[in-house]
Amino acid sequence: MILDATISGMNIQLLHEEQAKKKAAEKPLVQAWHKSDGAFLARLALVQDKPQSTDMKLLMDLARQFLQVMSEDIHLREKKRHMVILREERAAQIGEQLDDGIHSRFLYPGHLQSLFQDFSQAIQMHANRSKSRSLLQLLRDRNLTTIRNQIYFFLADNPEDEDYPFVFVALVPVTEGGRIVWKNLKTWMNQARNQDTQHFTLYPLHQLMADSEFLRRLVGTRLIHHPLRITEEEAFDFVSQVESFQNAGIV
Structure with missing residues (x-):
């Protein structure tokens, strides 16, 4: 699971900076960001319950930031199936905004860009299979994020x-x-x-x-x-x- 964390209900325990350095000696840290992590964040973005732990709140905030990126110029994807890319500058802004001084390594732009691609694919698949049948309608129905260029x-x-x-x-x-x-x-x-x-x-x-x-x-x-x-x-x-x-x- 994400970042080799332990998860129980709405609680999650992430690796701290010192722990991550030791873990990276055994396994490159970037390998912890794989497709299951993107799918986990996609599910977390759809959760309505408030997180009970600081670490879970960090991940939920990250998931909502990713949703905001996907909501920008969403009409292009609705009509042309345009693939959204998280640009390095935007990834850096997200990382700086969420950086708590403990999980800095997990918020590097390169890591966030890789995770975003898996997240966006997972959330799009969920939208297609849901009653909403489209990402735009899912965001409207759930009121998950502010939809850009919508009245x-x-x-x-x-x-x-x-x-x-x-x-x-x-x-x-x-x-x-x-x-x-x-x-x-x-x-x-x-x-x-x-x-x-x-x-x-x-x-x-x-x-x-x-x-x-x-x-x-x-x-x-x-x-x-x-x-x-x-x-x-x-x-x-x-x-x-x-x-x-x-x-x-x-x-």
């Missing part, structure tokens, strides 16, 4: 305004410098030059407009490009249509 609808209270007690906003998450940045639709459209990306992201809106007066008005007037104060009646219309929004691909 997210948010509804918030606006208690200081009696006439418009709610605020509605449509945002799109993108990756900048390895971090998630949220953009309103107008800003995102000005920056997203790839036509495939624009079509993939905006398609659910156009699909929903035929059956949603709420969206038809917001899209037609371009009010959807910015945060918008709305009435109680409009908020009720929004909430009553949440299921149809989700079925169309809005998160």
Whole structure:
């Protein structure tokens, strides 16, 4: 199992740095990162329970970081079966972010890149065999990570305004410098030059407009490009249509 660790339920004990050095004398450390490790991380990424140990939390955080990488430009894989590659710079960022000073050797970019390939294959196979039948739908169904270049609808209270007690906003998450940045639709459209990306992201809106007066008005007037104060009646219309929004691909 991963890193020659012992696992019991949601608890895991990883090798510490000094132990790893001794182990490496008998067996190259890189050999510990094999396909079973990628499959283990893929299963761990789908677990909803909170980890009970520090080591398990480290691995779960790593699995979720890998999912975030896979969620970037996911439309390319959905349409063209594009293979995702964890670039060295991104691997280094992940390693630095998760480095606890104890398991540094396990977080070297080369090790993470090798592990990521096995992880991505395992998670894709799981998605294909699940009820979701695609990685994109699996991420939507499980709400496992923020999906890049997808429209997210948010509804918030606006208690200081009696006439418009709610605020509605449509945002799109993108990756900048390895971090998630949220953009309103107008800003995102000005920056997203790839036509495939624009079509993939905006398609659910156009699909929903035929059956949603709420969206038809917001899209037609371009009010959807910015945060918008709305009435109680409009908020009720929004909430009553949440299921149809989700079925169309809005998160």
